[in-house]
Amino acid sequence: MDCSIFTTPKLWFFHAFLFSVIFSLLCLNIVYGTATELNYGRYCNSVVHESKPAEEEFKIIPFPGRQYGYFSGGDKVLHNRSHMYYGRESKLLVFETHHVYATDVHHVFKVEGNLIFQTSYYYERSFSRDSSIFYSSSDSSDRGTLDFDFLGFWSRATGKLCMVGSSYIYSGEGKLLHLEAVLKINNLTSSSNISTLVIGTIDSLNSPNDPNHFEQISLLMFPRVNYNYTMVSNQFSKGCPRGTDVEPRSSLGLSQTRTICNMLSGGDNAFKLEYASGCDSSKSCSPFGVDIGYLPPVMSLSTIQCSEDMLSLRFLIQFRNNSYRGYYSSPNISTSLIGEGSWDAKSNRLCIVACQIYDASSSLEKSRVGNCTTRLSLRFPAVLYLGHTSTIVGEIWSLKTRNEAGFFDRIEFRNTETGRSRERVQLQGLKYEYREIDKVMKSCPKKNPGTRNSRGQYPEGYSRDMSFSMSILKGSQGSFGWGSSDLFVVGDQPDQRFPFLIPSSSSKPKSPGVKSDSSSGSLKISYKMRVELPTSEFKPGLNPVNQSSNEYSQTEISISAEGVYDNATGSLCMVGCRHLTPGEKSVSRNSMDCEILVKVYFPPLNSDRRSMIKGSIESMRKNTDPLYFKTVQFSGRAYYRSWVTESIWRMDFEMIMSVISSTLAIIFVAFQIFHVRKHRGIGPLVSLLMLVILALGHLIPLLLNLEAMFAQDSERSVLIRGGTWLEMNEVIIRVVTMVAFLLQIRLLMLSWTARCSSEKKKASWTAEKRGLYVCFPVYITGAIIAYFVTSRQSVHQTRRHSWYYIDQIILGTSRAYAGLILDAFLFPQIIFNMFKNSREPALSRCFYIGITVVRLFPHGYDLYRANTYADIEDSYIYADHAADYYSTAWDFIIILLGLFFAATIHYQQRLGGRCWLPKRFQESVIDEELQEDSEEQLPLKYIT
Template identity: 30%
Template sequence: MAPPSPKNPNLYSYHLCVLLLVSTTTLSAAISTSYSTLCPSSLTPAQDIQTDHDDILSLTRSFQISTGYFSGGDGNLFSADDDDLYNSYRSFSLFPHGASRTSDKAIVHLTATLTITGPRRLAYTSRGHRHNYTVPVSISFILDGYYSPVSFQLCMVGSGTEQSADGSLKHYPDVALRLRVPSPPSLADPFVTGTLKGSDDFGTIHLLAYAEGDDYKYRSESSKHAACRTPRQTAIRGSFQALGGNGSAWCAHLKEQLVTSYRLEHSGATGPLLGRLRESRKMDVNQMQCTEDGAVRAYVVFSNHTAGSERHGFYYYRQRRFLVDEEAVVAEGRWDFVRGVLCLKACRVARSVSAPSALASVREDECGIGMSFWFPAVWTMRDRSVVAGMLWNSTQETTPSGNTAGVITASSIEMTDHDQIILDVAGNHRSSNLSDVKYSYNDTMLEEAKNHYHLKFKKEIKIKGSHSFPGKGNYTYRDFEFRFFGEGMGGNGQAYPVTIGSVMVVGDRLAADDSFSHRHAELENGLLKVSYDIQYSAPREEPRITNGSYMLTPEEQERVSAEGVYDPEKGILCMVGCREHNGSTECQILVTVKFSSLHAGGHEHGRGVISSLRDNKTDPLFFEKIDIRLYGMYSHQVSEAISRMDLESVLLVASATLSCVFAVLQILHTKRNPEAAAATSVTMLAILTLGYLTPLVLNFEAMFRSRRSRYFGYSMAGPLEIKEVMMRVPILVAFVLQLRLLQLAWSGRRRPADQTPPPPPPVVSERIVLQICLPLYLLGAVLAATVHVIKVRAAAEHPLVVRVGGEPATIWEDLVSYAGLILDGFLLPQVILNASLAGAGSAGARAISPWFYIGCTMNRAMPHVYDVVRGRIFEQSISPSDLYASPRGDLFGVAWDVVIPCGAALLAALLFLQQRRRGAASLPSRRKASGGYELVSNI
């Protein structure tokens, strides 16, 4: 069971806004009493003087901190450790919203909002067991204080608030923020450090951040043009290709690409500087700032974490937190627009191991680290990094250019994270234009892949008929993408082409359809060269059972870079790949895939095998073969599915519109026949009214969801589609009309007690309808819930089964589907009411218009007819995409598609016979009243 969701952030924002308004009016009064006791005497409050607008903006930018790190604090305030699973990290931000000069030139007055966010361990009880989970919690403080550019000291006081678990606001009064803010920051002094103190139960929080202001003081020009090394014979992309030109946006593009994670490879790096990084396997360029003239500064950290250990969930935010590891450097330098290389000089950061954020300083004697970054223009199977880099000891004698001895090489590791949307700190989608990058195939790998292909598949006969595979005729690069799950291993993965032939199809895929279709004929002996990036994961052991619940074990992540050949005539892919395993490189991996035909139906996309080419099973790099089953949709299948959704949208709107027409005809029928209102079943109209209300309530989110996003997981939420909203308008109108019918039926029965004739029998008969229908509906709901429980228990017995068609329905969704069955039999209450009235000897009138009950019956039966046609004509899709005849709103299947229309038609036929008999029975009475009876009386 998933933990409960955090509190509504909108509610929290509302409370925060109220607090800001209240705190702003009381802050000036509070500061006079608490500032003198909490801040040093050297920062004496002074009177504000008029400050021009540009100066105010400069001051606020100097003190702004968007991402920082904090440690300490009371144990009840935040959890001791960060939680990667729930993206709960310790961070803080400081945003000034007011700054001014004072009468004392050495004092600056500042007001700001400080927000600290950290993990907090919460608990909930489910099925008698207590479960712990972690959520990020934020506390905001409204502060007012003064800053001295002489002592670099900033002291601010104020109060904070947070939303507690019960929804109320918890206050933290008399909080003091003391920061050391260098003015201006420099390579030797780039950090903002300080503390946040409150009451005894608040504790002391230590703060650390990398200065972000524009007033950074770079060193002399000679230091900016330090010697910059790159490997010999390395092809480097130019500034225009890599950064989109040399305009004012180059800085943003540079930060977008370089602020990422890198894999480190050591080649005998020694000495007191690089020797400290010998155990580091990963590097993160965590912060970066640059100016229009090309000056760049950065904060870089090193760790032993494996690549991708921080990433969880579908979205991944780079630079989402300020990293604090044991080893870190600060660097400054310049981007070389001519060579397309970033050259930096770095200094080691010294910190206290016990309290990393309590102290951070830069040692002048440890500033001999040279760093360079560039964008490779040629990719290979072993090196597919968007950004490459190099670290060396700049204090040693310079070796010949291109010599990589004694250096550390770096390569970005996030190029092929296709399964996650990479977002920058502002939430923008990140991608790379790699259309100009060339790919160099490894001839040895290609020959080995060809040999395995000829050995395994050369004798396979091509299937006759209209069977075509990706690579023939009209196709796109997306037809080569596939997802898979392992049979027996319980894991899953995905594979994405890097190149097809000579065309690069990664990055932002600017080299896609047009250029790709013109080069697809680059075949050698009927085979097409391809390269792939394959990622898969599998549980390390069987799931454990704890407290009666299945507990999934950690998964082992694997990534394989592969090259090989593809036969477009047979749909066979054969590749040899490499992977990093336990610090070593394994290049004896064979990947074979047999794609399904482009016109094949069903969910299966093909089959394949991932196996080791090593014969010795005792070899530590040997692994058992993994049989995989592919699933996914070809591009034309996606187009057909979207076209089908468009058709279903039209059918849905047409059905709702016809419901409006039938409801209007019934209203007119009721007004022409006043006695019909009292004979209409209120229960039937209530069921129909709720039937139109349900999609308006449950499917409200669907109005804002793009159709294409159902098929492409990496598609970002786009603008609101008006058609999705307009689809609900006829349903809303039908709901209002049903309310009108319900009101007419209810009013028709509310006659005065002394009226002659007395109140009609329908009032009593409606109770009989409820006595019959309510137990029947409740019994059906119990049966539906029982069937749901049986399905859940059956699925729990096989926790590693991969569900291709999406997650199973919840009990609420199954009950909603059962409610659709009640709607299919909406005429049942009216049939029971008519039978009750006939038994009571009341003839009455024809209560229901034939247009209404026949038309509504057809509306309920048509989705089942369409479901039969859809199953025979359209191919099943991976994602649930049914708008009309959706299984989430009714019961569908071979049996239901026969039983429900027949049952609805039977009820309509019974109602027709009942109303015909009632009309015939009332005919003699009307004849008597019209004159025949009066003539006999006169005689």
């Protein structure tokens, strides 16, 4: 055994080796990160002739600082990987212009920049907020990104740009590829309009047989500099031609501070499409005819650019085959329109002219704009009511006659009201009218609360406690779907603003038309409910048409409901409506099923923290009706504000307990260090494996939360409460944990050095090795058992068998099992004492009793917390359930086990390592020690 690992020369050699590795990696990055100077004239002189640049940097170019676009091809080097959770791979790019210089030719400019191909979810989110086609805020260092450094020349006269550059990327087999390419772009003119598309290609400069060769990549970008809104200025001077006339007073107007650009920019605006009755994929019901083979259910408006006066916009109008578009996907240009719109202040609507993009399916380089006969209008309704709660509505139509090719029937659309699209719609004057309260009162007559609960024990209607998430139940088989219920409108205030300005309990409306909780116990209320179920599990009467039969496909049902909430009983009764899909049960467009009864029962505020919100969604139709469906039961967790206040106090208390625990650990380890220094002969009698386990117990939390010590994570969020005070306390915990870890390392070094300098070090190392032979099989066997038990439970609950869930099982099980090993930190010392059979006090009483208490107190606290506070595991700071085994059974087991180990150490240090074994086994160990001592003295006897 090498005992000189902590000596100074070896530490110096280790530091020198680490420095050389880091320096080599930096040099490698610099070498490959620098663009290679290529022969521009050989590849680009025929496009834009090379000219001598001036030293002064030019300020004008048709590209902005960042120009976004799309690409196709290049699968060999980009090796896009379609992920089951991210769906279709991304096909997005960004061109960053770094420098532009004038040359000796007045219309030719030298350009330096880089072209980034985004092929995965992570990097797409790193793009700027400047264009809503892209999303923001995340790490940009993803392996799927290809970044070319380009240098070339642009001709303002011809609108052509030619550049050469290089990049590097790892192939799918892990081999480093050094790529050289030429970029050619057309239509890069000083001004543009709706028909202008910036198109181009990237070709490899390597021969086809070269491993670094890649196939041609075509690209498409929409220019953003000096754009002329020619279509809307010419056609919309007199409103939207052939659009449905709507009374201007029925729509909300905009103001100088709330323009159309403010309302629609900054994200993807998704809308549900509603086709005319009888439409299907075999008829010309969409702008793309029957060639695409389906009717797009969703349309989205992605803002490309806003005009300077904030009254006109450019859109990429995408028609998608699914209702969800995450951060991963890029649009299908073949089923997209390019449009420009302008706000009509007279009719309070946005008028949009849209054109088709042709030939984009074969190659983006061949894309062109034509057929600008599609029109759209969009408005913001002034009055909402049950079944008509969309804050943005509109229509799509064609200027062609019914007999002309390309004609399609009028399509209506409404916003989906999901994500951030709801937050942007907050216009002054928006009203809500209750029209089905009489039906609610007949369906749910008010009951006398009697003496079951006193008034005021249920949440008030104006509080946030009324919104909740829910699990859809399926008998005794547990949940098989999920959903959410969000407050839409509370009361009937004429000046109430939607959607996130619902008054709190401290600011109830005083208008006489509003009945408050204090007067009658009843309150008018409106909800938006969203239920997502597996397609295969849909009840009769709910099953939409054209749904995938995939086992894991999900289908969403949106229900708007209004009714009465009774504060005295905590019961909520509502009548709901859902839009019916055209073709579903032979219904027509705008048909709704409003024969839906929703019942919700809230638990009292003073109830058990594990109480559930329960409810049902019922059909009021007869069983023979084709729209009838079986009752859907659901439940949800209640997170009341009073519970949240207690949880905040609990989190503060747990912060203090974490600091105290780490501080006590420092004190107890310091006692052991003094104990080892005071008694020179006991250092070799301390189990090194025990000290390593304790050191790792402090090191692993530091590694998992290292960023909290140095910087604040901008995307970090904490349930219930997040702020500087909480983060400062976490940093304090990390610092105290770091001190405890350093002291553990110091104790390990002292024990190691003492054992190496001991005269009987062979006996100590023999006992240590035998302890390892016992402990490691026990730990490995326990890990295997824990993994299989956890995996079976998780597979049963989730019914999924993907690698993602396996990773979660492995990581979660490993962390909890590591906490269990740390709770039993005395086990290696007990085994070591058994083989060493020493009566020496190797461990200080303050050390093994104190650390045992530090490890067992969280389990005692967990028993108290489970019966006192709301069960919000994501907010646990002390006794975190993810870091150990915590349950009523495990808490008792671990507490008893820890006390047993501490008592065993106490008697071993008084009576011997095998004091609890029969006497003949103790004597065999003594004989063995005498035999080892005689063997050590054997060479001396021979010399004598």
